Amino acid sequence: MNDLISLNHGSGGKQTHELIKKVFVKKFGMTEPLTDSAILKEMGKTLVFTTDSYVIDPLFFPGGNIGKLAICGTVNDLAVSGAEPKYIAASFIIEEGFPVNDLVTIAESMADEATNAGVKIVTGDTKVVEKGKCDRLFITTSGTGILDYSQEHISTGKRIKPGDKLIINGPLGNHSIAVAGARNKLSFTTPVTSDCASLNHLIEGVLKSCKEIHFMRDLTRGGLAGVMNELAGMINSGIIADEASIPVDDPVRGVCEILGFDPLYLANEGKLLIVTSAEEAEKVLEILRSDALGAFSSIFGEIVPDKRNLVVLNTSVGGKRILDMPSGAQLPRIC
Amino acid sequence: MKFIDEYRDKDLIENLSSQINKSVIHDYTFMEVCGGHTAAIHRFGIPSLLSEKIRLISGPGCPVCVTGTDFIDKAVTYSEMEDVIITTFGDLVRVPGSASSLEKKRVKGADIRVVFSGLEALEIARANPDKKIIFLAIGFETTAPGTAVTVKQADKEDINNFFVLSAHKIMPPAMEAIVSEGVNIDGFICPGHVAAITGSSIFGFIPEKYKIGCVITGFEPTDLLQSILMLITQVNNSSPFVEIQYKRAVTVKGNTIAQKDLKEVFEPCDAIWRGFGVIPSSGLRLQNNYGKFNADIQVPVSIDYKEDDSRCICGEILRGMKTPEQCPLFANICVPENPVGACMVSNEGSCNTWYKYKIVR
Structure with missing residues (x-):
């Protein structure tokens, strides 16, 4: 290292x-295995506990801001563990000179998103540091939720078996591209907005009706390719994915084509991977599609026996290639 | 998406692959010269569609890969200067020099900014009049006209703090260096975007002098497959010539406006290519009348660099003599997060794409 x-x-x-x-x-x-949330058994209940820091630049971007992101991200980490998110703690590190009005806007977004997700922000902390000691505003949120014993297997994927299907709840890469656009890093404008959203109600709907959800994970840093590689290693199996069944919006595809990015590696803030039994996959898909946050859900892959733990992509043109674990940040290509 | 989907049509691709595989009568080795082609071939899984008798090897057309260690060392030395902002294309930051890389210097606080064009670097120069902005100008005939336009613009505005460190290169001398060493290649998949600027005629010497076919190729899977079919037909008919597959972008004459800008701002010079050493008249340096923007003249530095790791076979890979898996460093010591040779660094580099998209048959 x-x-x-x-x-x-x-x-x-x-x-x-x-x-x-x-x-x-x-x-x-x-x-x-390291999971999105810790699972804690105390006083006859199973609690999940997670924490995440938000250091996004810029603080405001199409589709959200750092505050909304700080709630959605932590809610999603709890929800993909199969838990019902309950309480959030929020800590703020603020740079001297930061406009109070911006802080108010961000706090309002957090309150709105918490209401939307049905969680309560119950405690927090505020520190102000000298100019130059942080970049305007950093937020850390921690959250707890309650996990029903019937869902305890979800975060480790221990019930996954060959033949299980992989589902995503919509197009990939919108968050990354929206943020890149807002950073003025692109020499052109895009109509892309971040997919930043709390997924707990969507997930609740699925868990209520489906008994064979074997794994869930939100597709943040490292994107779908990163999560699939982690999963393949965790369960000592292989994954076959079908590129043509993985939705990507045209504006995101366009930017990726120009800059040489791969949407499968881009970060999302409102997308998750669900692994379910083949028998239940269509039902899960139907439930997901009935919700606005899952309207473009798709079954795109399958778990296969493979001791090498390879993630193989059947490319949209009929070829095959291995999707590797991401390494380093994606850099724009020169030509 | 228009201009994309029609070139990725699955039925068309199946049809082309089957025509290719029916035309195969012996073994064929084709070199894709451009790094963009290497990346596309692996990204779409093209080798898995082809008969095992067809071998595709990667040539010297990844601009980051062929940038010499001396250039990186100079850039690294510049980045250590207090009043300098380095502006660079993204994938150059990871390229190892003899002792450090721009990425490592950035971790230690050097001001190194990723730009998408020379004009963006010029914008940084306007916004920071008290700093020296050094633009790391790499790339072939495709990218060099952009630098030429930037330099002309800087001249027009009389900007005094913008400097170009040029490692721009031109393609034909490197291709000649490859074939003149007698490498076993049956045809070249020629760089479509280079040819869009230069015109197809620059490759004429290859079939004439060396009897090797050339097809100027686009970057979509149907482009690549159609070109492979064209090359096989040329080989089977023993009639090598320069053929344009990428007709929607390439003409015989090319982009004459860009050619004029190039000629006005740059002049040919000898250049170091990683893996090849010095190739005469293969580089581009600023003409004397644009000397005020030449970093080598205006901000001279001396560097002292060590030779490359002797076990690294980047050079042979770029010549098409070996594949990455034949390198003792590949995938154990040399990996994308710790690249030894530049072929592992760029997204387009042969070793990087082999590592990422290991071919599945």
Whole structure:
């Protein structure tokens, strides 16, 4: 491992996992598999507990802002564990000189999103640091939720078996491209808005009617390709995915074509992967599609026996290629 | 999506692959010269559609890959200067120099900014008049006209803090270097975007002098397959010539406006290609009358760099003599997060694409 932290350590790929394993898992004595939320059994109930920090630039982007993101992200981490999100704690690190009006707007978004998701923001902390000591505003949210014992298997995927189907709830990459656009990093404008959304109600609807949900994970850093690789390793199997069945909106495809990005590796903030039994896949799809947040859901892949844990993509033109774990940040190509 | 989907039509692709595989009568080795082709071939899984008798090898057309260590070392040295902002295309930041890389320098606080064009670098120069903005100008005939336009614009506005470190290169001398060493290649999949600027005629010497076919190719899967079919037909008929598959972008004459800009701003010079050494008249440097924008003249630095890791076979890979898997460093010591040679660095680099999209048959 390099001596200094680089941006690659935060990109959600190999280096991120290596850092977490070599520093935190080891020092804190945590046990693997690492899931989105910790599952805690206390006083006859099973609680889930998670935390996440938000350092997005810019703070406001089409489709949301750092506040909305801080609620959605933590709600989603709890919800994909199969839990009902309940309470949120929010900590703010604010740079001296930050406009109070902006803070008010951000807090309002957080309140709105919390109401929308049905969670309560119950505690928090505020620190102000000297100018230059942070980039305007960083938010950390932690959340707890209650997990029914019947869903405890979801975050580790231990019930997954060959033949299980992979489903996503809509087109990929919108968040990454919306944020890149808002950073003025593109020399053109795009109509893309972030998919930032709380998915707990969507997930609740699925879990209520379907008994064979074997795994869920939100598709943030590292994108779908990152999550599929992690999953394949976790369950010691392979995955076959069908590129033509993975929805990507045209404006996102267009930007990716120009810059040489791969939408399968881009971050999302309102998308999840569901693994379910083949028998129940159509039913899950139907429920997802009945919700606005899942209107473009698609069954796109299958778990297969493979000790090499490869994720193979059947390309839309009929070829095959291996989708590897992302490594470093995606960089624009020169030509 | 228009202009994309029609070139990725599955039925058309099946039809083309089956025609290709029916035309195969012996083994064929074709070199795709452009890194963009290498990336597209792997991304769409083209090799899995082709008969095993067809071997595709990657040539010297990834501009990041062929950029010499000396250039990176110079850029790294510039990045250590207090009053310098380095502006660069994204994938160059990871390229290892002899001791460091721009990425490592950025971690330590150097001001290194990723830009999408020279004009964006010029914008940074306007906004930071007290800094020296050094634009790392790499790329072939495709990218160099953009730099030429930027330099002309800087001249027009009389901007005094914008400098170009040029490693621009031109393609034909490198292709000649490959064939003149007698490598076993049956045909070239020629770079479509280079030819869009230069015109198809620059490749004429290859069939004339070396009897090797050339097809100027677009970047979609149907483009690539159609070109492979055209090359097989040329080989089967023993009639090598320059054929344009990428007709929607390429003409015999090319883009004469871009050619004029190139000629006005740049002049040919000898250039170091990673893996090839010096190839005479294969580089582009600023003409004397644009010397005020030449970083080498205006901000001179001396560098002291070590030779490349002797086990790295980047050079042989770029010549098409070996594949990445024949390298003792590949996928164990040399990986995308710790690249030894530049072929592992760029998204388009041969080793990087082999590593990422290992071919599944």
